[in-house]
Amino acid sequence: MHTDHRNVVGSDGSVSRVVLAGLALVITGLVVADSLGVHFIIVGLGIGVTLSGTVYLATDGSEWLRIANAFVALVGCQLVGFSGVVRGVGGALVGAVVVSVLYSRVSEGRLDW
The missing domain is CATH 4.10.860 (DNA Excision Repair, Uvrb; Chain A)
Incomplete structure (x- = not known):
């Protein structure tokens, strides 16, 4: 191999x-x-x-996807510092970035365990 x-x-x-x-x-x-x-x-x-x-x-993929993920990660991490519903929105944004990064790596075939 x-x-x-x-x-x-x-x-x-x-x-x-x-x-x-x-x-x-x-x-x-x-x-x-x-x-x-x-x-x-x-x-x-x-x-x-x-x-x-x-x-x-x-992130693997187009330039726009990489920049969008970086921006959403910055915003999401800032929102996690607050409390209440805003913290939940920030956590959801961070989760969306994690899912997007994993999906981009799986779709490119570069996620090896």
């Missing part, structure tokens, strides 16, 4: 660098503490960049 070579970091090098930059922002924001609260902005920006880049890399 022959297995194809897979690039673990991602097929698109620029997006992989964006994810790594997001992780660097998160680590920098967590290490550096200031009295103005700027580190919270840096951590939030890093989490958003890391999340959207990871969803973009995980």
Whole structure:
């Protein structure tokens, strides 16, 4: 049985660098503490960049599908932070992104266990 070579970091090098930059922002924001609260902005920006880049890399399919999944994941994760019905809507959006990513990988035949 022959297995194809897979690039673990991602097929698109620029997006992989964006994810790594997001992780660097998160680590920098967590290490550096200031009295103005700027580190919270840096951590939030890093989490958003890391999340959207990871969803973009995980989705197989057209460019529009990848961008839409990244955007919906960002919005859904923000809504999960609230309470009540808004949290349920955010959870449903995150679930829809997970289903969309899995469906895109299964339809492309790239989901191997």
